[in-house]
Amino acid sequence: MSQLNYNSDSLGKGDAAARSATKQRRRRLAFIIAAVIVIIGLGLGLGLGLGLRKGDDDDDGDDGDDTTDDGTDRGANRTTMWNPSVGDSWQIILLKPLDTSVDLEPDVEVYDLDLFNNEATVFDDLHAKNKKVICYFSAGSWENWRDDKDKFEDSDLGSTLDGWPDEKWLKLSSDNVRSIMAERIKLASRKGCDAIDPDNVDGYENDNGLGLTEEDSIDFMKFLSEEAAKYNMSTGLKNAGSIIDRSLPYVAFSVNEQCGEHDECETFEAFIEDKKPVFRIEYPKEDLTDEARIAAVSKQRCDAAGASAFSTVLKNMNLDGWVEYCDGDTYDTSIVS
Known part of the structure; x- marks a missing residue:
């Protein structure tokens, strides 16, 4: 049991x-x-x-940081930097977008156009016609109509530009300003620009309200050119005659306004001596209405001392489609109204 x-x-x-x-x-x-x-x-x-x-x-x-509107980064495959040549023919239009739906006149090698106003397809059309594109933007001034105007800080802004009530000088050493300009340069690459034309880098010559100096502009030009070089785009120096010698190593060309009017074209010959072109603009019609006087002023400007090798255009002050060349040929390039 x-x-x-x-x-x-x-x-x-x-x-x-x-x-x-x-x-x-x-x-x-x-x-x-x-x-x-x-x-x-x-x-x-x-x-x-x-x-x-x-x-x-x-x-x-x-915010369009990586591609253009059609999804294409046009600068992605750019492997070489374009450097224009002395004597290259050109046209500059900043008032309105270029109209490439019609026959393009004049038949020049280079077009200088506003970066923001023109769609990337405009640059595509120019490239298809074997033209080069310089893209303009203001690097040294704040403009109250640009899409990125609110990115600037109060401390970035100086005095109002004389004659341009909607613009203010910028503090060129500001990290914020440089960041914004870097984005603009990146946009230029995405749109397919071959070079940049950064305006208003000569604040030191004006009542800027920021104490800007020549050294500020030289360092700023170096920064802009190095940013553009990242995308194999070249950079031009706009006016700023007194800093040419120290800026020449960083830039590939000059865009000059009114050296004939101000009798200072010889200052810009340094570019020609360095085998770099001077794209020169004169405004003979300003304050003139008599055709004979305008013609006389045009000839005087074209024959300015030291400017014989410059690529000179005679333009209206608003930089619309009208252009005259020193050989007397005139054109009215079609722009979008």
């Missing part, structure tokens, strides 16, 4: 142990399954989250 009871007890204890072991195995299996489900869920959630965030970035377009 006792043996039977013992055997019965042993069998009972064995069944209990077996049941306990089975329950433990089931609990471990359940735990493993739950853990796997959690891991899979986390992985799916992370992937979905990344996908949504990427989708959000794509939807926002990152």
